[in-house]
Amino acid sequence: MNRIIYLLKKDDKEIGMLFQSLKLLGENFLPNNDYPVVVLHDEIIEEEIFSQIRNYSGVNFQTILIDFNSPEYKSRTEFENVPENIYVPGVDRGFGIGYRHMCRLYSYGMYEIPELQDTDYYLRLDCDSYFVDRVDYDIFKAMSDSGKIYGYNAIHRDNPIVSQNLWEVSKEWSETNRVLKVPMLQIPQYNVYYTNFEIAKFDWFLKSGYKEFFEFLDEQNGIYVYRWGDHCIKYLGVEMFLEDDKKLYLNLPYRHGNIFNINGFEQFINR
Ligand SMILES: Nc1nc2c(ncn2[C@@H]2O[C@H](COP(=O)(O)OP(=O)(O)O)[C@@H](O)[C@H]2O)c(=O)[nH]1
Numbered sequence: 098m099n100r101i102i103y104l105l106k107k108d109d110k111e112i113g114m115l116f117q118s119l120k121l122l123g124e125n126f127l128p129n130n131d132y133p134v135v136v137l138h139d140e141i142i143e144e145e146i147f148s149q150i151r152n153y154s155g156v157n158f159q160t161i162l163i164d165f166n167s168p169e170y171k172s173r174t175e176f177e178n179v180p181e182n183i184y185v186p187g188v189d190r191g192f193g194i195g196y197r198h199m200c201r202l203y204s205y206g207m208y209e210i211p212e213l214q215d216t217d218y219y220l221r222l223d224c225d226s227y228f229v230d231r232v233d234y235d236i237f238k239a240m241s242d243s244g245k246i247y248g249y250n251a252i253h254r255d256n257p258i259v260s261q262n263l264w265e266v267s268k269e270w271s272e273t274n275r276v277l278k279v280p281m282l283q284i285p286q287y288n289v290y291y292t293n294f295e296i297a298k299f300d301w302f303l304k305s306g307y308k309e310f311f312e313f314l315d316e317q318n319g320i321y322v323y324r325w326g327d328h329c330i331k332y333l334g335v336e337m338f339l340e341d342d343k344k345l346y347l348n349l350p351y352r353h354g355n356i357f358n359i360n361g362f363e364q365f366i367n368r
């Protein structure tokens with residue numbers, strides 16, 4: 098089945114944004130994309146809060162408790178060179194361990210969640226993802242009817258500070274593995290899919306070479322050491338393994354909050 102997937106951090110601000118995101122989803126997106134919504138969360142959140150969100154937004158959703166204390170997440174935080182927080186000049190917040198767990202989840206961990214295994218296409222949204230106007234067609238159907246695998250709304254560039262080494266180790270890896278673009282020099286460095294909106298075929302990430310690529314990156318531990326984002330990992334992985342005619346650009350009335358544009362970094366987006 099198709100699904101719309103959120104991850105919720107237990108935090109008043111995030112909960113407030115989820116209220117708003119779901120309300121707009123109900124008004125502008127679900128009328129033509131009537132698929133079940135799932136909210137993942139890693140800390141216990143009172144059922145009362147979820148009921149309030151459902152009542153306020155008018156959107157029903159299933160919740161799934163995930164575990165960031167499992168060995169696959171936690172063990173990677175236990176090395177000496179993993180900072181508690183990662184700071185980027187000009188960005189007024191640090192990227193904590195929770196944020197980096199989120200990056201690992203969305204890079205690959207989500208594809209192993211047992212409750213999601215029967216997912217056909219999924220749409221991932223952030224709590225600060227907003228459909229600001231009516232989406233007047235079924236984007237899931239647009240994807241499946243045309244046999245597309247990966248749909249995106251925007252491509253941006255990441256701040257090199259947080260993608261240190263990623264491109265270099267990926268290039269090395271690509272030299273001994275089967276990838277589409279050889280040499281990998283054809284893949285622009287620092288590009289990212291703006292993954293706060295991402296619609297894709299769930300099992301592609303398990304069946305293509307993407308999984309092996311992710312496992313290699315996971316071994317490098319750059320998500321936790323440098324804060325490699327799921328957005329740059331996705332960009333590289335999709336470029337490496339997905340033919341261009343399987344990608345779909347979707348121009349939708351969509352807005353993502355918390356966008357920081359830093360003077361001097363031109364079009365780099367800092368997250
Ligand atoms: N469980 C959990 N979720 C998080 C954490 N940090 C972010 N998220 C969730 O992951 C999604 C992306 O986070 P966001 O702060 O919007 O990232 P940004 O788009 O890079 O600014 C949101 O839905 C957040 O609620 C965290 O520490 N724990």
Ligand SMILES: [Mg+2]
Nearest residue numbers: 223225293355
């Ligand atoms: Mg966001």
